[in-house]
Amino acid sequence: MRIQVFAILKDFFKKEFELNAKLYTIADLRTHLSLLNPNATPVLNRCRFAVQDEFVTDEYTLTGNEHIVIIPPSSGG
Amino acid sequence: MDFITKKEIDLVALLQKSHCPSAGAIVLFSGEVRNHNVGKSVRYLEYEAHASLAAKMIAEILLAARNRWSLSIAHAQHRIGKVKVTESAVVVITASVHRGEAYASNRYIIDRIKHEVPIWKCEHFADGSKEWGGNCNCDKETGDVNKHIYEFESV
Incomplete structure (x- = not known):
C-alpha cells in the first residue's frame, strides 16, 4: 500500500512511501506506524x-493496494 | 472560484463579484496572517493542503450552509503556499436578504473549514524557527477527532 502524509507527520515519515x-x-496501520516511529505516536x-x-474508520479493511492518506488535525484559517 | 488556490486572494475583486440584487447583506470574512503568535514574531505562514479532499470538503460545507440558511451567495477560498503578513489566507463570503443569516452562515463556514478541512499552517518565526501550529484540538475535550466544538454553536 502507498502511504501519504502531510504537515507535521513529514517530520517523522517520508512524504510518500x-x-x-x-x-x-x-x-x-496506525499501530504499525507507531512502532516504526514511536515519536510520531x-x-x-x-x-x-x-x-x-x-x-475511513479504524475498522476499515485493507486490501494492500490502497493509497492511504494520513490527515493530522487541521490548522487552516 | 477555486476553493484552494496558490495565488494571492484578491478580496476587492471577490467582493465586487458578490453583489446580488436580492441580497441586502454581504459578509466577507478574511482570515489574515498576523505578525505575532504565542509571544513570537511571525515572518510568514506556509499553508499545505490535501487539495482534492480539501476542495471537496469546502464544497460540502458550502452546500450545508446553503441548506441551513437562505443564501444568495456562499463562497470560500483558502490559499496554500507562502502567505505574508497582512495577506489573506482564507476568505468566506456570504450574502442573504438580511444580515443575520449572512453573519451566522459565514461563521459556520469558517468554523467548519478551520476544524475539519485538511489544511495546515506552518508558522515561520523571525528567529528562524518554524512550527506546525494552531491545530484543532477539540478531540482532547470530545474524545473524538470527528467531533468539534464550534464557535458558531456558542453564539
Missing part, C-alpha cells in the same frame, strides 16, 4: 485516515 507489511485494518493517535478522498 510504500509499505509492504501485512496489515488488515487502519487500526493495524501522539500525532498518529489524533490523525484521520482517508482512502480515495473518503475518510
Whole structure:
C-alpha cells in the first residue's frame, strides 16, 4: 500500500512511501506506524485516515493496494 | 472560484463579484496572517493542503450552509503556499436578504473549514524557527477527532 502524509507527520515519515507489511485494518496501520516511529505516536493517535478522498474508520479493511492518506488535525484559517 | 488556490486572494475583486440584487447583506470574512503568535514574531505562514479532499470538503460545507440558511451567495477560498503578513489566507463570503443569516452562515463556514478541512499552517518565526501550529484540538475535550466544538454553536 502507498502511504501519504502531510504537515507535521513529514517530520517523522517520508512524504510518500510504500509499505509492504501485512496489515488488515487502519487500526493495524496506525499501530504499525507507531512502532516504526514511536515519536510520531501522539500525532498518529489524533490523525484521520482517508482512502480515495473518503475518510475511513479504524475498522476499515485493507486490501494492500490502497493509497492511504494520513490527515493530522487541521490548522487552516 | 477555486476553493484552494496558490495565488494571492484578491478580496476587492471577490467582493465586487458578490453583489446580488436580492441580497441586502454581504459578509466577507478574511482570515489574515498576523505578525505575532504565542509571544513570537511571525515572518510568514506556509499553508499545505490535501487539495482534492480539501476542495471537496469546502464544497460540502458550502452546500450545508446553503441548506441551513437562505443564501444568495456562499463562497470560500483558502490559499496554500507562502502567505505574508497582512495577506489573506482564507476568505468566506456570504450574502442573504438580511444580515443575520449572512453573519451566522459565514461563521459556520469558517468554523467548519478551520476544524475539519485538511489544511495546515506552518508558522515561520523571525528567529528562524518554524512550527506546525494552531491545530484543532477539540478531540482532547470530545474524545473524538470527528467531533468539534464550534464557535458558531456558542453564539
